[in-house]
Amino acid sequence: MNPTVSPTLNEPVWFRRLLIGVGLAFLGLFLVLPLAAVLTEALRQGLGAYLNALHEPVALAAIKLTLIAAFIAVPLNLVFGVCAAWAIAKFEFRGKSLLITLIDLPFSVSPVIAGLIYVLIFGAQGWFGQWLFEHDVKIIFAVPGIVLATIFVTFPFVARELIPVMEEQGTAEEEAALTLGASGWQTFWRVTLPNIKWGLLYGVILCNARAMGEFGAVSVVSGHIRGETNTLPLHVEILYNEYNFVAAFACASLLALLALVTLAAKSFVEWRGQEQRATVPHLIPAAAPST
Amino acid sequence: MSVLTLRRPGVIPGFGITLGFTLLYLSLIVLIPLSATFFKSTQLGWDSFWATVTAPRVVASYRLSFGAAFLAAAVNLVFGLLVAWVLVRYRFPGRRLIDALVDLPFALPTAVAGIALTALYAPNGWIGQYLEPLGLKVAFTPTGVLVALIFIGLPFVVRTVQPVLQELKPEIEEAAASLGASRRQTFFRVLLPSLWPALLTGFALAFARALGEYGSVIFIAGNMPMVSEITPLLIITKLEQYDYAGATAIAVAMLVISFLLLLIINLLQWWGRRRHR
Numbered sequence: 189m190n191p192t193v194s195p196t197l198n199e200p201v202w203f204r205r206l207l208i209g210v211g212l213a214f215l216g217l218f219l220v221l222p223l224a225a226v227l228t229e230a231l232r233q234g235l236g237a238y239l240n241a242l243h244e245p246v247a248l249a250a251i252k253l254t255l256i257a258a259f260i261a262v263p264l265n266l267v268f269g270v271c272a273a274w275a276i277a278k279f280e281f282r283g284k285s286l287l288i289t290l291i292d293l294p295f296s297v298s299p300v301i302a303g304l305i306y307v308l309i310f311g312a313q314g315w316f317g318q319w320l321f322e323h324d325v326k327i328i329f330a331v332p333g334i335v336l337a338t339i340f341v342t343f344p345f346v347a348r349e350l351i352p353v354m355e356e357q358g359t360a361e362e363e364a365a366l367t368l369g370a371s372g373w374q375t376f377w378r379v380t381l382p383n384i385k386w387g388l389l390y391g392v393i394l395c396n397a398r399a400m401g402e403f404g405a406v407s408v409v410s411g412h413i414r415g416e417t418n419t420l421p422l423h424v425e426i427l428y429n430e431y432n433f434v435a436a437f438a439c440a441s442l443l444a445l446l447a448l449v450t451l452a453a454k455s456f457v458e459w460r461g462q463e464q465r466a467t468v469p470h471l472i473p474a475a476a477p478s479t
Numbered sequence: 480m481s482v483l484t485l486r487r488p489g490v491i492p493g494f495g496i497t498l499g500f501t502l503l504y505l506s507l508i509v510l511i512p513l514s515a516t517f518f519k520s521t522q523l524g525w526d527s528f529w530a531t532v533t534a535p536r537v538v539a540s541y542r543l544s545f546g547a548a549f550l551a552a553a554v555n556l557v558f559g560l561l562v563a564w565v566l567v568r569y570r571f572p573g574r575r576l577i578d579a580l581v582d583l584p585f586a587l588p589t590a591v592a593g594i595a596l597t598a599l600y601a602p603n604g605w606i607g608q609y610l611e612p613l614g615l616k617v618a619f620t621p622t623g624v625l626v627a628l629i630f631i632g633l634p635f636v637v638r639t640v641q642p643v644l645q646e647l648k649p650e651i652e653e654a655a656a657s658l659g660a661s662r663r664q665t666f667f668r669v670l671l672p673s674l675w676p677a678l679l680t681g682f683a684l685a686f687a688r689a690l691g692e693y694g695s696v697i698f699i700a701g702n703m704p705m706v707s708e709i710t711p712l713l714i715i716t717k718l719e720q721y722d723y724a725g726a727t728a729i730a731v732a733m734l735v736i737s738f739l740l741l742l743i744i745n746l747l748q749w750w751g752r753r754r755h756r
Contacts, residue, residue, distance in 0.1 A: 197649075197653065197662070198662070204569055207561060207565050208569055208571055210561060211558070211562045211564075211565040211566075212577070214558045214561070215562065215577060215581070217606075218629060218630050219580055219581075219583050219630075221606070222592060222595035222596055222599060222630070223583070223587075225598045225605065226591060226595045226598075229598055268500070268504045271496075271498075271501050272497070272505075274497045275493075275494060275497040275501055276501075278494075279491070279494045279498075281498070287501070287502075287505075289741070289745060290505060291505065293509055293741070294509060296691075296737045296738070296740060296744075297513070297734065297737060298691025298711050298733055298737070299693055299694070299711075300711040301516070301691070301714070301730045301733060301734060304516065304714060304726060304727070304730050305512035305513055305516055307718065308512075308515045308516060308723065308727065309511075309515050314515075315515065336508075339508055340508055343508060343509060359491055363489070363490055366490045366492075372492040372493055394585070394586075397586045398585075400588070401589070401590075403589050403590040403694035404589070404693035404711065407693075407715070408715065421588045421589075421590040421591070421694070424591065424594065425698075428594050428698065433598075436594060437598075440588075440591040440595070443587070443591045447583060447586035447587040447588070448586075451579050451580065451582055451586050452579070454579070454582065454586075455575075
């Protein structure tokens with residue numbers, strides 16, 4: 189906004205500065221200080237202690253399990269998200285808005301309940317508890333339970349990013365490709381995917397961040413067995429409760445780093461996505477006469 | 480399924496398989512497991528269900544969870560609007576960096592947020608040491624719960640209001656100003672009414688998220704029964720005592736409330752879209 193416009197169209201300079209100041213103070217207090225606290229606490233006893241804490245075999249096992257859980261949950265939810273967005277955005281059917289609401293459901297369920305529901309099904313007293321025990325299959329207090337809980341809490345991320353993007357694209361380009369003889373797969377890979385790639389990546393980045401950082405849901409199903417069923421956030425909790433603050437904050441700093449990388453990647457994808465969208469209106473008038 | 484196949488005929492393939500997979504995956508991961516809680520709670524019988532969800536310790540936890548979530552969402556409503564306004568309307572160095580940083584609570588694992596906030600507000604922490612002489616205790620009290628929930632809900636109002644604020648046409652404000660409205664009147668009579676649906680949606684989203692939040696709260700809360708114990712923690716406590724029926728009863732009470740909130744959020748968004756047209 190031009191600072192020289194009349195006072196009835198803009199706030200006086202002192203008031204604008206005050207608002208900026210208050211806004212920045214609020215964000216500084218609630219966002220910057222916690223981040224700074226994590227790094228300071230992690231490095232309190234120097235870089236050596238910091239690196240030692242990360243080299244612990246138990247910490248490495250926790251990192252590995254976190255990566256495994258995300259590595260399974262993210263691709264599954266990616267495939268689901270693409271399928272759901274395809275069905276919802278490219279076709280008309282009854283019950284569509286109900287389906288969208290149901291897909292969003294995991295966002296409004298407390299993470300603790302997300303863990304609880306799998307305990308009720310696969311736990312010792314659950315629906316399949318007896319059967320699983322007889323066949324020596326462990327789901328709760330084992331890796332499969334952690335993966336399931338992670339899938340649940342990250343369930344809507346890709347779908348809810350893709351649905352609006354695909355709806356905005358419409359079906360004209362796909363219809364053109366199909367009538368020109370492309371197969372369904374070819375149409376998807378060559379026409380749809382390039383159009384939705386930034387939205388897709390955006391969803392995957394958010395999904396991955398939540399998958400690696402989930403605490404509540406995973407905490408219920410994990411059983412907290414050191415070196416076996418502790419993800420990195422759970423490992424942070426255990427170290428913290430043992431008053432091993434340097435190690436706790438060292439592991440936490442890895443997760444904080446992940447958060448910062450996520451934010452950077454997200455901003456980059458947003459910027460590229462906007463750029464792509466901004467170029468589209470230029471292309472359409474140029475292409476219009478030839479059709 | 481016959482209802483679902485009522486679709487517009489077209490050349491695009493893959494309706495059956497994509498919708499089929501979507502419904503299957505949704506049922507297996509979300510719907511069937513969620514319904515398990517409702518089945519499990521029916522085993523309890525109405526009387527003992529009611530006795531569990533209205534026990535004094537449980538009621539105290541609702542009061543804390545709802546009260547703190549509501550206050551946190553209210554704080555975020557005010558400051559979220561302010562931050563969105565500053566980010567959309569003003570230009571200052573570092574604006575884009577700060578814009579990106581607003582999403583930190585979405586990206587930072589809740590356990591990390593929990594221990595970081597506790598370190599800050601503990602009696603010997605960076606902030607806590609200045610509050611302690613004033614008689615203000617934040618960490619290990621209900622105030623600590625509030626601080627954690629403000630952090631968790633911070634991006635919601637900013638991110639719902641920001642796009643609406645960006646879309647507002649300057650002509651409306653010019654018209655108001657040329658008709659003699661002061662800046663203050665333009666804001667409260669012209670801008671604020673068109674921001675209400677977005678503000679309330681952001682408020683409801685932040686409130687819903689704060690109600691179920693666990694990771695960031697348990698570190699800073701102190702978790703004293705009747706005082707600073709949130710409802711999700713009670714579910715965990717019951718589970719650890721192998722009281723599955725009790726845990727499920729509280730979970731069902733929370734789920735019903737969450738579904739009502741979801742309904743309200745959907746209505747608000749529908750209202751916002753209708754306003755926008």
